Amino acid sequence: MNELTVNVKHYFSSELLQWYDQHKRVLPWRQNRDPYRVWVSEIMLQQTRVDTVIPYYERFMSHFPTVRDLAEAPEEQVLKCWEGLGYYSRARNLQAGAREVMSRHGGSVPDDTDAVGALKGVGPYTKGAIMSIAFNRPEPAVDGNVMRVLSRYFCLEDDIAKNTTRLKIEVLAASLIPDGRAGDFNQALMELGAMTCTPKSPGCLTCPVMEHCAGRLAGMELQLPIKTKAKPPRPELRLAALIKGAGEFAGKVLVRQRPETGLLAKMWELPHVLSPSGNSDDPAAAESSAPQKKRRSPQPEAGPLPGQAERQMDALCRALAEQERLLVRPHRWWMGADHVFSHIRWEVQVYEAEFGFVLSGEEPPLQLSHAPLSAEDRSGPPGRQLAAAAVASASQAASAARSASSAAAAASPSTAAAGQSLSASVEGNPLQQADRAAETGPLYGAASDRRQQLDFGDAELSAMGQALQEGTSEAHKLPDNYRWIGLEDMKELAFPNVFLRILNAYWDELEGA
Structure with missing residues (x-):
């Protein structure tokens, strides 16, 4: 390593920390360096903005202030507390990790890099963040913000989408950590990427390390970092039934719980099926869905074309009878909503429906x-x-x-x-x-x-x-994963974001009627 490189690295670290000491944000997880609090915050901050995380973090910590509280809580309660934040596997992995801490480490997050890295849901970045912030260990914590900052500052033209580049930047980041301030340095680096060295409009004129930024000096700050585009999520058109109850179930809607494993495991949702058209890229689906992507509240006048709505209602009716043994009558389009997962984009068309009865027998008779x-x-x-x-x-x-x-x-x-x-x-x-x-x-x-x-x-x-097949004898016996709920039940059951939005819109409309 030549003298110039050493000086540039020293300048980077010292100027960055000086800036951080003066301008760091006041955030609830920075009140102390408790490793559990750091751990929870870092899991929540994965793929989620800081301002979005703050209220969820405060609510979560009020419910589960210690590792023991989280480890011993029912999973449904943890998911409900996480509701709205998305990426629910993070919550499950966090609780699984808390249970590992209780069973293997006596209830205390271990001051051991390998042990922390072995916890469920803890990857290289989270491990580095916990070890540096909570225990002041000189471990790099490299996320997207850090890769962007260092790619620009050192004018690195490697593709950050590749794992080899991440490993290279981890080594570089570790070499920049000053003695005694590992946690502050890693947080300062992430703060700079979030506040100043942003993806599309970097604030170079206010950047504390602009003087020696190789990317800026080369005029490449807008081209860096290099990143190949990820494959877009696969579109799926989903038909959902908003089944309204009558009689003893008046004012309630029918929901179901997802399987114990897989996507959105154990969460609650409206009954829905994959459209026979398969995805929203087909002409019929695209024609009806294009104007609905911006809607988040009921707008029946902007729904699918009449013929498309009838076909979708028929498909929904048939699929629920065949797959779920539920006979329902969809009668009008109610709203559209969409949700993007890492690999799938759901477009959900919601139809109001009336409940008929449940078919009996182990197999759908029709x-x-x-x-x-x-x-x-x-x-x-x-x-x-x-x-x-x-x-x-x-x-x-x-x-x-x-x-x-x-x-x-x-x-x-x-x-x-x-x-x-x-x-x-x-x-x-x-x-x-x-x-x-x-x-x-x-x-x-x-x-x-x-x-x-x-x-x-x-x-x-x-x-x-x-x-x-004599289904009349069990007309009201729903499958075990189905139940009627009212507004009050929303406080206990955890719903994926897309169905949470749909149901909240329904309850709002019901209260305003």
């Missing part, structure tokens, strides 16, 4: 997407299609029963009689009644009043009952 429908049936209002599919399925069942009864007639006259009864039961057609129900009220109601709502005759009810 494969509605394969039910043969006439052109008249397909063009009818939402609900006619489902009724037609149900009757078609019943007809298929009746045909099978007739064949079985013929074969078994000699051995069991009662079996033949049952088949003849079912055959007779499907001769009626409930589509006229289904049309009226779809236009004026719920398609299906509770088991006790289904006859009244659809005005079916005995034959039609028999056919529908056969098609639904």
Whole structure:
């Protein structure tokens, strides 16, 4: 290392720390150097702005002031406290790490680089931040801000998207840390990147280290750092049902809990399905979704085109029946919302829907997407299609029963009689009644009043009952991961950001009505 390089590095560190001592922000996690507080703050600050994190940090620390409090809390409570901050795997990993600290380190975050680095969810940057800020160890903490600052200051033209470049910058950053002030230096470096050496409009004239900045002297401050663009997230068009309750569930909506593993594990959401079109890049979806990206509140007048809305409602109705055994009647578009994950972009089209009932049995008895429908049936209002599919399925069942009864007639006259009864039961057609129900009220109601709502005759009810495999006996028994909730339940259940926005908009509209 030549003398000029040594001098430049010394100048960089000394000037940076002098600036930091005078201009550092007052932040709640800087009140002390408690390693747990530092750890929580650094996890929250990953991919999230400081001003966004502050209220979440304060709320989180009020609920879980110690490692023990976090380790012993129910996961649902941790997720609820994290709600709105996004990237929920961070919360799960943080709690898992807290439990590791309790079980392996006696409840204290260890003053050991390898041990901290082994905690769940702690990567090289977080490890360096904890060790330097909490324990004043000379460990580099290299994030996007730091890579940008050092790439500009030393005019590094390496691609920071590559891991080899990050490792190179970690070595460089470690060589800049002054004795005794590792934590302050790392925080100063991050502060400079966040406040002055910003991505698009660097404030070079107010930068404390501008004099020897090689990138500025070369006129490359706007071109640096070099970073290849990441692959854009895959778009998905999601159809969601805002299912409003009636009777004892009036004022409530139906939600479901996601599986215990995978994306957004254990969080609550509106029932939704992937659109048959697959993603929002197809022409039909793009046509309806383009003007909705900026909406965050109900604007029915700007919804999908009528034909698209009907197709989406039909697809939603069928998919929920097949996949979830829920018979519901979507009847109008309510709002659109979107959410970007690291690898997926969800565009969610939300439809108000009325609850019918739950089909019984271990497998969905109706494969509605394969039910043969006439052109008249397909063009009818939402609900006619489902009724037609149900009757078609019943007809298929009746045909099978007739064949079985013929074969078994000699051995069991009662079996033949049952088949003849079912055959007779499907001769009626409930589509006229289904049309009226779809236009004026719920398609299906509770088991006790289904006859009244659809005005079916005995034959039609028999056919529908056969098609639904006696689902009437469990009309109100929801799957274990479903429940009706009111506004008061929002205080306990954790929702992904996109569904939190949708539900908050719904409750706001309900209160204003």
